[in-house]
Amino acid sequence: MKNTMIALALGASLMGTTALAGDVRLMWYSDGVEGEVMKDLVARFNAENPGINVILDEVAYKVVQEQLQIQLEAGSGPDIARVTNIKTLAPHWLDLTPYLADPDYWRTNFGAHADWMRTDGSDAITGFMTQLTLTGGFANATLFEQAGVALPGEGATWDDWVNAADQVAKSQGTAAAFAIDRSGHRISGPNVSYGADYIGADGMPVPVDDGTKAFAAKLVGWVEGGQMLRDTWVAASGSTYRAAADDFINAAIPFYYSGSWQIANLSTKIGDGFDWVATGSPCGTAGCSGLAGGAALVAVKYTQNAEEVAKVMEYFAREDIVKEFSERTLFLPAHAGVAAAGGLNWQTDDVNVGAALDAYVAAAGDILPAAGALPAWKWASPVYGALVNRISQVMAGELTLDDAFARIDQDIAEQVAAAQ
Template identity: 45%
Template sequence: MRQFAMVTMLATLALVLALPGMAQDVVELRMTWYTDGNEDEVMRDLLDRFEMENSDIRVVMDNVPYQAGILEALPVQLEAGEGPDMARVTNLGGLAGFYLDMSPWLSDPAYWEDSFGGTLGWLRLAGDTMGIHGFPTQLTITGPIINRTLFEQAGVAVPSDASAQVTWEEWAAAANEVADALEIPFPMAMDRSGHRFAGPAISMGAQYFDGEGHPTIAGDEGFRAMAELFVNWHLDGTMPLEIWAANTGYAGANEEFGNSQVVFYMSGSWQVGQFTDQIGDAFDWEVVPNPCGAGGCTGMPGGAALVAIGDTEHPEEVTRVMEYLASEEILGEFSARTLFIPAHKGLATSGVDFETDLDLAMNALVTFTAQVGTLEQTAFDLQAYPNSRIVFDASRDRLTQAIVGELTLDQAIERIQEDIDEQLAELMGG
């Protein structure tokens, strides 16, 4: 009896010790993610399905705030070699040095080139023409969204109904007319972002680069023209000081727009999903073509991309996750459920069956998509420039100082140039 008990105990112990080894090793991958609308839920759902089919991989999503998590903390983590395995980023070229080239592990690299084309170049360092580092989760286009209901209530004609080419001044006049008639606090608003400002500036003729490809704002007449209009709009009350003057970093006016406090809101296509959820059909919100100036009628292209991080200890597993998420079927579902415009050529050709019954949302997506062909080459060049974030941030911060009167417009432009030059020098090691 005693021997039997001893044998039983030893057998149980052996089984307990062997169990962990018998279980399949599961690789845990971390993905840093931010969300504007419902894309965190959609991505989690897609990853859950991936994990069911691939029991050896588990993906943990770290949902972080955009400003603090993606713009501020992630670059430091990457520089320290403490980054995640994958991340959703918007500073596409600025972080290119930290990305993993997945080419050796991809089962079909040609699919990526065929499907994502030039946007893969936004994720590459200068001189790199072959690396495949990730894929755009969405293509974004900046542009204005108006509150048509307010125009109707004020009895003011929407300028773009009569002409496809409306100037910024004409829109400002119409928005002011609506705001005056209905006592709306903010006729126009623009996200606090140099990227958002760039589209209008290029429309006014801004070049952003000199002949040698160096970012050059000083002496750029188009930039100055838009900056002057922009500063004056803040001074005469056309635009609210609350967004640009009383904030640091990025700030949006989406809440004000959603509360019908803004007539004309310069933002971008990523707002469609959020407005569908939060505004719905409470009032008629509508995307209108980008206003025009001497340089065209352009917004800015852009996007967010899911990238693989070079410091990962599991490049093969990371590539498997990325291949799954970048597949036409899965990316199509992601776009349909999030109302994001896909950067995938196949999906662009076949079309995405966006999951919304709201005509306002469908119309908004159609209008934004139609503007892809109207974007100026300068806008693409600026977006593709790896250090565009330096140009955008310097423009944003110094124009704010001009708005509140700390600098004259000329001083602000001079400072933007100095900031760009100094930071580029720092990037080169001082």
Template identity: 40%
Template sequence: MIKYFFKAFSIALISISLTLISAVSFAATDVRIMWYGDGDKENVPMQAQIDAFNAANPDINVILDIVPYDAIMNTLPIQLAAGEGPDIARVTDLGGLNKYYADITAHVADPSYYEKSFGPFLNWYRKSGDTTSIHGFHSTMTVTGPYVNKTLFEQAGVDLLGPGATWEEWAAVANEVAGKVGAPIPMAWDRSGHRVSGPAISMGAKYFDSNGDPKLVDDGLKSMTQMLYDWHQDGTMSKDLWGSVSGTKYHAPNDWWNAAEVVFMMSGSWQIGRFANEVGDDFDWWAVPAPCGPAACTGMPGGNALLAFTANDAVGKVMDYLSSKEKLSEFIGQVLAIPGHLDLQVDYQTDDPNAKHALNTFAGAVPTIDQVAFDLQAHVDNRIMFNAIISRLGQAIVGEMTMEEAWTRMDEDVEKQLKEKYGG
């Protein structure tokens, strides 16, 4: 009896073990992607691509965690610092998180494809001195620049300015149009240091000293920030916009723009899809070339990248799939963005003439981007500088400090943060 019992027990044990082993061996590998998207316009196409990948690769289970942009900026760094976080994330602070990126060179099918297709951008993710690692790819490239409400210009009988027009000239015509048609806000900007930086470089800001170390405040930055301060005081820009948040918080004037209350809006190419969707036929909007200063007529480059925090074959396969010409072209065509891929033919899926015009304008602006702007975008600590600009300028605008005090504080903030980060 006992013999039979042991026999039965052994068979049961072996069966259970085999079942468990086979379940483990055939379990799909999970790959989590932390993704922020500009609404369904971006989320739906990405989810569709992920679903297609999952269907074709039963051994890999890609999970797309759609999060707000704030989570990418504030939650992701904390998760990574605690040793947690997703396998892949869509990131905009490209250099700032580089200590957490994983090198997936050994796990992608053809590393040379990444070099060939995304070459200049790969350095934006790499640590200083590293020239070979592959961490991911640029999902979309962005360029900052202004839009105008063309319908308001037409109603006011004022001609749009052409390439070479200065910031002062644009401010003057925006005020003229607003005055004639009764628009409440002649000019509105995204509340972001990144947005201020292109125009500041146009005014002569250099951002770095002769050794290449951050040196924020100079005459160029002073000119641009003083201009922004003055525009807030004389009503060219509304205090309601930048005043609605505090510190380094990003804020876009889309609500006012969509309501046709803004004549001139400084933002960037990522708004094209959104405007096409939200503005629709309400009014004509055009992207116009970056206004000029004495030093340049430049916007800031930027964009977002899908970057890996885990290096394994599954992550490599997902990256290969999403960065392939076919998938990237499909995605860019749907979301109406500028590709970060250097050799991509995109069939934009829109009939909107405003969107088409804006895409041409921003794509045409890429070659005119100043080298300082590229260097700044590639710098690992650029966010520290962007944040110092926006938080202190915001305080000066509402009267908490003078512009002189704000400039002093901007430099102090950068110095203090770099000390905290690198010691000393």
């Protein structure tokens, strides 16, 4: 029965994608300009490798989030994909080791993040991070200056930042003082900064602890007080992702907490509209941690062309290609050799960009262990989803904080049980 269904699904996928020998389909989403860069790199690869035809399928991030998993469960999908839900989907990734010319090159340069994209206990090489990201804040320096409010310095807490941004908001008449993307991932760095640790000794999720409770209470208070923009979190239900980047770009908020992947987006859209700076993560009681992460380019194990896939992956993982990709996309490289060599020539005229990237590199040293463990933790996704879903209900006045914490524990337990 299962074989018949797999054969039917495979047949359907073959009809849909015409996976000819030598064809390598690459599913790619973009946050900023990386799609354009990737198109260029793919064209060059195809020109240099006449026997392999890389087909770049550019899709919305939502497609990767919602449809890729279903394709993978059906034993189909692309040959290579750019994903952020790396750990949860790890059983579907191809171990490239037997196909790689030099596996040690991969272990040396991408080994630090290899656990993020393989199942627990495995030593497989499944892909590499196209960029490292770190959550952190951005401040509209022009608005702060116009308001005569000094940017909070090193060691400033979340309260310091919100209070300063609130003064700016009141002075400049912006919609609110600040916003955080509607995402469990985004609030997890701050939660850890207030002492949260999601992972129990047995590797399973623990009940909501005091650190998470402390920052969740702050968030709700800031929404009630009008400091945090209501639109981002309240105007949606469930675990729907919403970024507040447009509000920062339109100068509707002086402070925005998101992550390093926004740098190219902000640079492109703000241009010389105003000056902005990356601030790193504000501090809590336990530290000033952001949350590392990023997107990975991974090979899918259902490919019919594993050798060609490995050749494509080797090309994109080459030191010179990673360097060029990072310089053109303004992404932090995950390649140890590129990072160690330094001297990246960021391809931008925007004076804000270099300083912002430096600020994020510096903030990487502040990541607390409880945050550092999350990218390689398989139960991070249900925790993130439950946090967003229930905390936004509190913000909308539907639940009390205590009810929300009980619901978060219940939601996580049910999701973990259903997935096991």
